[in-house]
Amino acid sequence: MTERTLILIKPDGVQRLLVGRILARYEERGLKILGLKLLRADRALAERHYAVHRGKPFYAGLVEFITSGPLVALAVEGPNAIAVARATNGATRPVEAGPGTIRGDFALEVAQNIVHASDAAETAESELAIWFRPDELVEYGRDIDHWVLAADD
Numbered sequence: 604m605t606e607r608t609l610i611l612i613k614p615d616g617v618q619r620l621l622v623g624r625i626l627a628r629y630e631e632r633g634l635k636i637l638g639l640k641l642l643r644a645d646r647a648l649a650e651r652h653y654a655v656h657r658g659k660p661f662y663a664g665l666v667e668f669i670t671s672g673p674l675v676a677l678a679v680e681g682p683n684a685i686a687v688a689r690a691t692n693g694a695t696r697p698v699e700a701g702p703g704t705i706r707g708d709f710a711l712e713v714a715q716n717i718v719h720a721s722d723a724a725e726t727a728e729s730e731l732a733i734w735f736r737p738d739e740l741v742e743y744g745r746d747i748d749h750w751v752l753a754a755d756d
């Protein structure tokens with residue numbers, strides 16, 4: 604099923620000059636980029652995004668970290684995009700993330716794990732709405748769609 608999901612390259616990914624290489628992984632997989640921007644999240648935006656984690660011991664540090672510098676937000680679309688993006692990112696704890704995943708290749712610490720991706724259809728919808736206005740998402744066809752998507756996708 605065609606899905607859309609929200610991905611963030613967190614401030615550590617930007618500071619470590621990994622934006623291009625990380626974007627390439629989603630792009631080369633075939634996910635279609637519908638929205639893309641670099642911004643510095645303020646506290647209100649970070650708290651909305653991480654509302655589900657409020658009250659957890661790592662929450663304060665999480666908000667501090669995600670607001671500590673610019674990040675890259677992207678909206679992508681594709682078959683099973685939610686699961687595909689999370690698999691591309693790898694496990695939350697980098698020690699458990701397999702080689703070949705973004706976290707498995709570039710991260711060591713859970714608090715500096717480089718990327719975020721929505722975890723379910725409902726969170727993808729609400730997180731996309733937090734980070735992108737509807738007019739910031741661009742719908743378009745790609746010539747390669749014929750090669751990477753089934754006819755009924």
Ligand code: IDP
Pocket residue numbers: 661665694695713714715716718719720722
């Ligand atoms: P996810 O990013 O893989 O969906 P979540 O459980 O939703 O993982 O946690 C959100 C983020 O909070 C993680 O990506 C990670 O950066 C941070 N985090 C999760 N658990 C811990 C922890 O135990 N200590 C510090 N940071 C954590």
Ligand code: MG
Pocket residue numbers: 720722
């Ligand atoms: Mg999560």
